[in-house]
Amino acid sequence: MPSLNKYIPFEAWIAYRYIKFKQKNSFISFISTTSMVGIALGVSALIIIMSVMNGFQDELRTRILGVASHIEITSSNNTLAHWEDLTKKLQGVSDVKGSAPYIDGQGMLVSEYGSQGIMLRGISPELESNVDDLEKKVKVGHLSDLKAGTFNIILGIDAAKQLGIVVGDKVNILIPQGSYTPAGTFPRMRQFNVEGIFEIGMYEYDSGMALMNLEDAQKFLQMHDTVSGVRVKIDDLFLAPAVAQRLSNKLSESGLFYISDWTKKHSNFFSAVKMEKRVMFIILTLIIAVAAFNIVSTLVMAVTDKRSDIAILRTYGAKPKSILYIFIIQGSLIGIIGTVAGAFFGIAISLNIQAIVPFIEHLFNVQFLSKDIYYISEVPSKLLLTDVIAITSISILLTILATIYPSIKASSTSPAEALKHD
Template structure:
């Protein structure tokens, strides 16, 4: 019993080694015939194709993940997780509303704001902007603008001093620097005997911010909420209150809870960041899925080359297969030989593609600026795209999905040629040899 078991193990080991050896030898194809070299060349191109496809998939998905994360962080650095507004963009008795939601689950901070449009003028330059009136001590709790200040600080906005903080791109468009005075025109004018006259007030530039998102850097101006109330005649009302949560992904759930909580206290509109900027994140997610499908076709085409390689190898090795069959090799063994050959092509291509893709994805912040500097191009112009740098965020779950898909496609590509090889009749194959 022991001898039989030992012989069985040795036989299995020898069988596996024999199939692996022949499969590796067919993959190398170092014979003297030109046909063998051609098959080896097709095997090499299949490996390169799979490697390029895997690397492209990893890099593109990492960039799409980076765009999604960067877009979210930059938007929420200026916007808020949630906001509560009233009818006609006027929230009355906001202190009561803030007190109601301040102790709600997952709410970390609450800050009032006044939002309006305005026209900024300096010399001959005129630029439209969104004007946000804030309380500096509260605003820094619901947004990360304080960390994006390039000159001055939020606390420099003081009630009654009519200071203003501009985005860097907006300041450049106007040609203003720290300490300069700009004129802010409010579209809500006042009626006079000569007609409608816009309200005008001069503000001193006390700070500059840069969040890295052109939409905000070129179109947002911050003033103190008391000054905004005077300019836009809001009295004690505000446009709404902004909330920051301890987990931004709980915003839809918290939004529903607060809506129910305030339902019997008046008309309020509760929105969260997933609703306010849904189009951005849906577009990024859709692009990620489409790019995955498109680039997966590269791997599929390369895997199809494996079919061509093995079909040609089977045709070329008909005599060898017949000899192996006459020596006692089973159809399953013949099939495994060519599965080893095709799977090895897929494994090698997937391995080097994964290594290359991971290295590029982790160093794309260095590679892209180098290419832009060498060729004098800019991939993402500030005035066209929301994000002007190419971010990357590598997720190992994506890497595992891509490598698994590549290996499965490579393995599936070997089945038909291997099955065809196993069905070769030794007598027919050796008839003309």
């Protein structure tokens, strides 16, 4: 059976032997191993952080748009009349999947255990499924329980816990619109029946929003037959700006409408998340760079240690270019092994982080993301192939760059000078 050495360049074979066999100088071996481990840690950390940032961004977008909307159509004074005619016009627009009216208002929820501010959302239970998956978020009860004239409400789970409210209780809601009496002006107040509990998974909504029937909201907030606006759901949420522009052109003939999409309404927030992701990428790439450039010191010491070997190779006819390739391949192998190991561990952890983090939290009795501080309480992860390719490519590129100077120094070694000192 022919030897494998016949099928690989001798430069690669020698570089492999330099890595495989233990160096006479143990310190060089230590630096080489440290560089390899550093690259592996940097690559794995970068893959994990990018996956968590991707998951965080995707999870927030999903949860926010589960309550908000892809596109909202309102008027300048926040009251929209004849919304039924508007929804009929939207049915013929391409990319529009559905629409539903809504009413927004502010109030104060009062129970025997306390009070807190609340955002009132009037919805049509029959049409709400056209624009979101709110029905799936209701843990107790159903959206269909919000029947007109019953003045029923569905509360967020955190608001219910804070005020000691359970399904079946009656609560009072005060709103700023005043009731005029001979004794003066008083805030309007009405008693509502708690018929359900929902959980969006975001503290902002779970602790500060109450759902009620659209007609009940019109009566309570004295909006008569108007609504605050119409929510629109489209096929591809990333096409929201283009669809919003088309709707603006189409509806401009019908009257004055204000049309906004989710990219504008939450632009600052998602821009901040995107910027954080870029900054984390740069910072962790510098960690990989530090580990990669440790290879410079490794190869410089290896070149000094192998001066006699280089001289012997040169006397046997090896060209300077071959010596250059030997040390480039040696340094590159260190970087590639570290990169592959880091990518393996990074991918493995990213794919299982939703099981790993709860285990660590349970083991040490801690919670990394407190629900009342952060938008979400779980650590999400979304691994993208493009991120893995970019990270591994940068790591290998930095490694190759780190090998250039020591390799050039090795190739310029004079055989006579090297042998004279040995």
